[in-house]
Amino acid sequence: MDLLLHPIPRTPTTLSAEDLLARRRAVLQGLASCFSMSEIRQYHSQLIRLGLSSDNDAAGRLLRFCAISPAGDLLYALRLFQRLPNPDPFIFNTLFHSPFLSSPLLIYTQMLLRSVHPNQFTFPSLFKSLSSVCDPRSLSAGRQVHAHVFKLGFHSDSFSQNNLISFYFSCVIPADARQVFDKMPHRSVIAWTTMVGGLCDLGFVEEARNLFDEMPERNSVTWNAMISGYVRNGSYLQALRLFDLMREEGFELEKFTAASLLAACAGLCALEQGRWIHRYIERNGIEVDTKLATTIIDMYCKCGCLEKAYDVFNSLPTKGISSWNSMIGGLATHGRGEEAIKLFGEMEKEMVPPDDITLTNLLSACAHVGFVDQGRKLFDRMVLAHGINPKMEHFGCLVDLYGRAGRLREAEKVIDEMPMEPDASVLGALLGACRIHGNVDLGERIGKRVVELDPKNSGRYVLLANLYAIAGRLEDAANARRLMDDRGVKKETGRSMIEKDCVINEFVAGDKAHPEAREIYDMVDEMLQRIRRHGYVPDTGGGLQDIDEEENPLCYHCEKLAIAFGLMKTKQGETMRICKNLRVCRDCHEASKLISLTYEREIIVRDRNRFHHFKGGQCSCNDYCDHVRFDLPSITMTTSDIFKIKNKSLHRVHISTPNSSKSEHGSLQVQYDAAVKIMLIKNPKF
DNA sequence: GTAGGGTTAG
Numbered sequence: 001m002d003l004l005l006h007p008i009p010r011t012p013t014t015l016s017a018e019d020l021l022a023r024r025r026a027v028l029q030g031l032a033s034c035f036s037m038s039e040i041r042q043y044h045s046q047l048i049r050l051g052l053s054s055d056n057d058a059a060g061r062l063l064r065f066c067a068i069s070p071a072g073d074l075l076y077a078l079r080l081f082q083r084l085p086n087p088d089p090f091i092f093n094t095l096f097h098s099p100f101l102s103s104p105l106l107i108y109t110q111m112l113l114r115s116v117h118p119n120q121f122t123f124p125s126l127f128k129s130l131s132s133v134c135d136p137r138s139l140s141a142g143r144q145v146h147a148h149v150f151k152l153g154f155h156s157d158s159f160s161q162n163n164l165i166s167f168y169f170s171c172v173i174p175a176d177a178r179q180v181f182d183k184m185p186h187r188s189v190i191a192w193t194t195m196v197g198g199l200c201d202l203g204f205v206e207e208a209r210n211l212f213d214e215m216p217e218r219n220s221v222t223w224n225a226m227i228s229g230y231v232r233n234g235s236y237l238q239a240l241r242l243f244d245l246m247r248e249e250g251f252e253l254e255k256f257t258a259a260s261l262l263a264a265c266a267g268l269c270a271l272e273q274g275r276w277i278h279r280y281i282e283r284n285g286i287e288v289d290t291k292l293a294t295t296i297i298d299m300y301c302k303c304g305c306l307e308k309a310y311d312v313f314n315s316l317p318t319k320g321i322s323s324w325n326s327m328i329g330g331l332a333t334h335g336r337g338e339e340a341i342k343l344f345g346e347m348e349k350e351m352v353p354p355d356d357i358t359l360t361n362l363l364s365a366c367a368h369v370g371f372v373d374q375g376r377k378l379f380d381r382m383v384l385a386h387g388i389n390p391k392m393e394h395f396g397c398l399v400d401l402y403g404r405a406g407r408l409r410e411a412e413k414v415i416d417e418m419p420m421e422p423d424a425s426v427l428g429a430l431l432g433a434c435r436i437h438g439n440v441d442l443g444e445r446i447g448k449r450v451v452e453l454d455p456k457n458s459g460r461y462v463l464l465a466n467l468y469a470i471a472g473r474l475e476d477a478a479n480a481r482r483l484m485d486d487r488g489v490k491k492e493t494g495r496s497m498i499e500k501d502c503v504i505n506e507f508v509a510g511d512k513a514h515p516e517a518r519e520i521y522d523m524v525d526e527m528l529q530r531i532r533r534h535g536y537v538p539d540t541g542g543g544l545q546d547i548d549e550e551e552n553p554l555c556y557h558c559e560k561l562a563i564a565f566g567l568m569k570t571k572q573g574e575t576m577r578i579c580k581n582l583r584v585c586r587d588c589h590e591a592s593k594l595i596s597l598t599y600e601r602e603i604i605v606r607d608r609n610r611f612h613h614f615k616g617g618q619c620s621c622n623d624y625c626d627h628v629r630f631d632l633p634s635i636t637m638t639t640s641d642i643f644k645i646k647n648k649s650l651h652r653v654h655i656s657t658p659n660s661s662k663s664e665h666g667s668l669q670v671q672y673d674a675a676v677k678i679m680l681i682k683n684p685k686f
Numbered sequence: 687g688t689a690g691g692g693t694t695a696g
Binding site for chain 1: 689691692
C-alpha cells in the first residue's frame, strides 16, 4: 500500500514531549544511514505515526534521499513535497539538486507562487538543473531566472554567477557566458576556470588558451582544465607541452592532471611518457581509483602494450565496469577476439553486469577477427540476457561484422530492419565493406547516402572514389573527388608518429622537414632494397591505388619514413611502435611484414581502426583488415581517356608506370602511349 | 539541522 496516498492514521500517542523529541532524534539519525527506498518507507511511516509528516526538517531528509540518491525515487519525493503545507527553501533546493528532475522551472514557479524566498543555494542548483535538462525551452527559462538573480540581489553571489556561466555554455551560447563573466564584480579563479573549461567544451581551444594566459591566478584545477581541454579537442601535443610549463611554474602532478596526460599519451601512442606518468603515480602514492585505473589501462592498450594493460587490470582489487570495458576494448582493437570473449566470460562469472559499451567492444572484437556467428549470437542475446537495448553503434558493429566477412546482403538486411534511421557510421561500415569486397553497385548506392549524411568528412568521399577507382570507373572516381573539392572539404593528411626519448617524431609522406630527413630517406631506400630480395613487389605500379595517400609516391609513405626512423633509433630486439591517423595501406602493410622478417624486429602499428603487430613476416590481423580482398580488374585506357579524366581532376588517382603491371596483387594496369608516359613522369601530379 | 561553483575513463 502506498503510504503517501493512504497515510496511516495517526495512533493516539501518550508520548511526553521529551520522548517525542528523543524518538524524532532517533528517526532522523536512522535516516542518515538509509540506503534503500524500503528503509525510507519505514522511516516515513514512523514519522507519520509521530505526527511529524509535515515537519520540514524530517521531510527534507526523506526527500533528499528520494530526490538525489541513485537508489531513490523522484516521484516519491514529489508526492512528499506536494503534501508539505509549508515547504522551506531547503526543500525546493533539494529538488533542484535532483539529477532526475525534468522540469526544474515548474518547481521554481511553485516556489514563487508559494512565496518561498530563494536563498543563496537556490540559483546554483537551479542553473545546474536547467543545464542538465535536454529541453530547448531551458534557454528561455534560464534567461528568466537570470533576471530573477538580479532582481533578488544575487548578482554578486559568485556561486550563482559561476553556475550561470556554466548554464550558458551548456546552451552553447559562449557570448552570454562571457558577458556574465565580464560583468562579475569579483572574478574568482573558479570563474576563470569555468570559462576555460566551457570554451574548451565548445571547441574554442585557442580562446580558452588566451584566457588561461591572462589569468591573474592559477591553481592545479585551472591547469588541468586547460590540459584536459586540449585532450578533449585532440590537441595532445599541446597538452603535453602545457604540462611542461606547469612543472616549470612549480606545480606538482596530481590525480586529475595525470589522468588527462595519460589520455594525451594514449592519443599519441606515447608509451614512454605514459609509462613515466604511471610510474609517477605509483611512486607518489596518487590514489588509483576506478576511473584513473581505466585511464591507465586504456593508455597501455592504445600504446600497443596489452600485457602491461593486463598487469594493471589484474592488480586492481576491485574492478569497475569501465575497467572491464577498456580491457575488452583493448583486446578487440588488437585483434585478440577470442581473449576478449574469454574475459567477458570471467566478467559474467564475477557477476558484473555488462553495459552497452561492453557489448559494443565485444561486437567489435568479433568483427575484427571474423567471428560472425558468435557476434550475431551476442547481439541477439543483448536484450534478453543483459537487458540492453541495441543502440546505433551496436547496429554499426553488426553491419561491420557481416560486411568485413563479405556477407553484404546480411549487412544490408541489418540496415533495412533496424528500428532507427541508420547514421553515417552505420552506412559507412557497409560502404567500407563494399570497397573491401568490390561490390560497386551496392557501394555506390550507400556511398552517395553517406556522403550526403556526413558531407564534411573527407574519408567518405575518398572511400567512394576508391571504390569507383578499383572498379575501373575512373570518371566517377574523379567526380567523387571533385565533389569533395567543390565543397571545400580537405582530405586529411596521412601522418605517422613514433616516439623516441619522450619526443614524438611525426612524418608526412614525402615530407623532408625532419632534421634527419636525409638519413631517413636513405634508410627507406636501403630498407626497400633489402625486402625486395625477400620478394617485395611495390604496389605502386598497378595504376589505381587502393590507398589514402595517393598524392605521394608509395615508397616514401609516412609509415615507411617512421619505420626507417625506428630502425635507425632502436636496438635489435626492441619493439617499434607507430601510430597512424589513417588506415594502413596495402603496400605499407606488405612492406612492414617483410621488414619485420628481414630486420628481425617487431613492429606494432596502430591505425585508424585497429592494431597490426608485425613479426617474423606475419601480421596479427592475418590480413583480415581494410584491404581489398579481390583481384582488381585490368582496364585499358587510351590517351584521350586519360585527358578526359585529367580534366575532371583525376590527377589525384594514381596512374602507374608500365613496369608495375607485374604486380602480384592484380592492380589495375594502365596502358598509354609514349607521349602520355613522358608527361606522367615529368608531372607527377598528373 | 540540512546544501552550492571549476578538473579524470569506455
